[in-house]
Amino acid sequence: MKRRTMTNIDLRLLTIVNELNKTRSVSQAAENLELSQSAVSMSLARLRKHFKDPLFVRTPDGMEPTPQMSELIELLEKAEGLLETALVHRVAFHPSTSDRTFRLGATEITRVTVLPGLMKRLHATARAVGIELQDVSDETPRLLHAGRLDLAVGFIPSTNSGFCQQRLFKDRFVCAVRANHPRITDSLTLEQFENEAHVVLTTPGSGLEVVEKALETNRIRRKVRLRLPGCFGIASMITGADCLTIVPEQLGKLIASAGRIKLLTPPFALPPYYVVQHWHERYTHDPASKWLRGVIAELFLEKGLSSGLERDPRAS
DSSP states (O other): OOHHHHTTSOTTHHHHHHHHHHHOOHHHHHHHHTOOHHHHHHHHHHHHHHHTSOOEEEETTEEEEOHHHHHHHHHHHHHHHHHHHHHHOOOOOOTTTOOOEEEEEEOHHHHHHTHHHHHHHHHHHOTTOEEEEEEOOTTHHHHHHTTSOSEEEEOOTTOOTTEEEEEEEEEOEEEEEETTOSSOOSOOOHHHHHHSEEEEEOOTTSSTHHHHHHHHHHTOOOEEEEEESSSTTHHHHHHHHOOBEEEEHHHHHHHHTTSSEEEEOOSSOOOOEEEEEEEEGGGTTOHHHHHHHHHHHHHHHHTTSOSSOEEOGGGO
């Protein structure tokens, strides 16, 4: 049946046809369906017009189906059953038995801070669930929209309508230098900042766009020795070449944990930024997506990176 033809049929008529076939009585069908006899009669008239056939005719034994109706009954009963199944269908997700692979967009910082905990959680509660990691990039919003990413975690300021967010934690920026730097001690002046050589991270999704904007707004200069597209090698550049760099504090704590690097407050104001998980709104109520978002949010809390969660109104 062509789609344009189906639009002229009220699907509730299927229920009336099936009831008429069972009861062979307009009045009994109306009573069983809690409808008026006129409503059932009008529905039958519409069907007769559509199929160009009487469908049911009166006999001493009640309403009997015509040959065409007899052929249609079985098909219509199946159709009604399929519609009922579709209307009550709910997608279920059980992490303990699922073998789904989630596609997760993440920054390098998210990987080193949260990914180990995520893999540990999967090992304990969802052993067959897999994670496919992709870098956060300018393409991330498009991939989320196209369903090629299930979730992205990071600083992604360019998402438009149709996306949902959940704030996971608020981070700030710090300056990282060698612990025994020959010219920088326990604080950093603006003059020192401008005179020292810099390593600049260009990692998408890490919030460093905030730094670039602040430098431009305040007309602050820096001597860039190296631009790094990722975090790998940044610690050795800081310690081996006396370079200065601005990093998110969570990354700074990681590279300073060995004691060879110290973290200092920048000599100019830098606003904080939020690390957020992003998804397309059509997955808001998807059980699998909700489960993954919940696990990641819990991991950030367990890491002590957040004292509470701030939700987008559409995220619940």
